Amino acid sequence: MLSMDDVRDRLGPDLARLAEEHGVPGAAVAVGIGDATAEAATGVVNRRTGVPATPDAVFQIQSITKVWTATLVMQLVDEGQVALGDPVRAHLPRFRTADPEASARITVEHLLTHTGGFDGDLWKATTGGDDALQRLVEDEVPRLPQRQAPGARYSYCSAGMAVLGRLVEVVRGMTFAQALRTHLAGPLGIEELAFDANDALGFNTAIGHVPQGDRGMWPLPVWATMPESNPAAGNRLAMSARALLAFGMMHAADGRAPGGGQVLSEASAKAMRTGRAAIPASPVVPKAVGLAWEVFGGGALVGHGGGAIGFGSMLYVVPGRRVAIALLTNGGDDKALIRDLVEPLAEAASGVPLTGPDLRPRPVADPGRYTGVYADGTQHLAVTSERDGLSAVITPIGDAAEMIERAGLPVAPTAFGLREVGPGTFATDGGRYAQFLDADEGPARFVHLGGRSVPRA
Structure with missing residues (x-):
């Protein structure tokens, strides 16, 4: 079991010690257990300015955004406007990949589970306006090769999440950013949220750091290295650790907001954390994909990470215990910090192991x-x-x-x-x-x- 008293006693000191050990310039962490929360921050948001990181500091969350996008889609499912088995073309008639026949068979569920079968990494810049996502989906996605049949196998697909983000825009009649603010951030009481550098200037905002010669870990020359064309996959969305925790705690409570309102139906929250396809190359800790979530231990623990140049993030949710853990970093060895700080908390809360023994190498026969x-x-x-x-x-x-x-x-x-x-x-x-x-x-x-x-x- 995970005790909030122990978390509060250790969270700050452990974060500071491990962040220094793993060369992380700045980090913020938030933990929720039931109705109690703990948070801590260490280091700086920017080594050039020396401004301290704080629990309300805003960091880019990168691909954790995909779970937000999936939640927006599942709200549409709750309302009866979308069904998981719908062909994507039922809502976006112009959707296609480079294979028109396969495109006609790709469903909403395929995109939510990364089983659409087409190339997934699409970071092409389009416009800087409200039509950025539309242009990506209608102009760039059609060029993507269809590598496998729809539903054949999991392969991480940011382009598929772009398509889902565009679906949300069309069904809601608003931009993706407006939909996320209106249907998730607002009901969850989240204010520390930014979609671009202009938004981010209103907060204590972290910038990414990378090794740069004699200066060591040093700030990037730009706040965002990803273009703004794919907000639904996580190109630029930024928030505080406490904001990310609020989202995680909503999922831990089967869709209920802190005030008791139902942001997402219980059925949809449970459906999102039900494993639907195995994730290859996970021999020690088997995992599956749900609806965007990575699923461990049959759903006792779900999580999603994010990574971009100079940033790393992690969110774990333990629904049976109403526990969530959020970590945001701005450089250094974020994976080691997750391993040493966050994973032990998630394991203690869920009873699901996230590490295992090293497998013994053997000669390659062929x-x-x-x-x-x-x-x-x-x-x-x-x-x-x-x-x-x-x-x-x-x-x-x-x-x-x-x-x-x-x-x-x-x-x-x-x-x-x-x-x-x-x-x-x-x-x-x-x-x-x-x-x-x-x-x-x-x-x-x-x-x-x-x-x-x-x-x-």
Whole structure:
């Protein structure tokens, strides 16, 4: 069990110690248990200015936005305006990918579960106005290759969330930002919320930090490295840890707001955390995807993280205990901070393990099934054989390379080893896992790494 007394005693000191240990310039954390909350902050929002981070400081939450988008969609389901099995074209007649036939079969549920089957990483800049998301969906999504049949397999898809965000705009008759403010932030009493730098200037706002030579971890030259064209997937949405906690606590309470009002139906809240498709490359801690949420332990624990250049975030919800934990950071090793601070809290509250033993490497029996080049629109991955396993080199391309350049950083390849720990499953040097897919009768067709199933080129 997780005790609020223990959390309040340890949260601040532990956050400060671990943030320093893992080189995190600034961080804020908030924990809710039932009707009680605790929060803490450490470091600075900007090392250039030295302004301290505070519990109400605003950080970009990146891909956690996808759960907000899914919640907006499920509100439409509650109202009877949308059904999970609806073809997307029932609401967006102009929706299509590069495969018109597959596009006609893609449903709302496919997009919510990242099983639409088309390329997912789309960070193309469109306009700076209210039509930014419309232009992305109508002009850019149609160029995306359809890699797999709809519903075939999970592969993380930001472009699919863009389509859902546009669906919300059309059904609600307002922009995505207006819909989120009206139907979620307002009922939850959230004020510390920003969709762009203009909004963010009204708050104590964090900027991302990255290693920059002799200066060490130093602020980026821009507040946002992602364009504003995809607010529904998390390109720029920012908020405080206490604001993110309010959203998490609503889900922990089966859709009820702090004042008791029903923001989301209990049925929809439970549906969102019901696992619907396995997430590949998770051999130690199996997980599934619900409606946007990552689902652990059959739904006893759900979560979603976010990451962009210079930012990292995490939200866990334990619905059976009415517990939520939110962490926001502006650089450094956020994954280590999540591992050492947030995951133990989530495990204690839920009883669901988030870590496990290291799997023992073994010789690769048939490396030829895995070696080769894999690529999509944002990455080029070359896999070669070496004496004790495989070696991989990832090179950012396309929108990913442009984003790195926007941050003022060099576009450089990343090399790492792959050690087989199970049939077609490999551990990386960095502690992640890769899984080669569809390799039973010949060379693998995909490698699943970083949440994406990247096709053989």
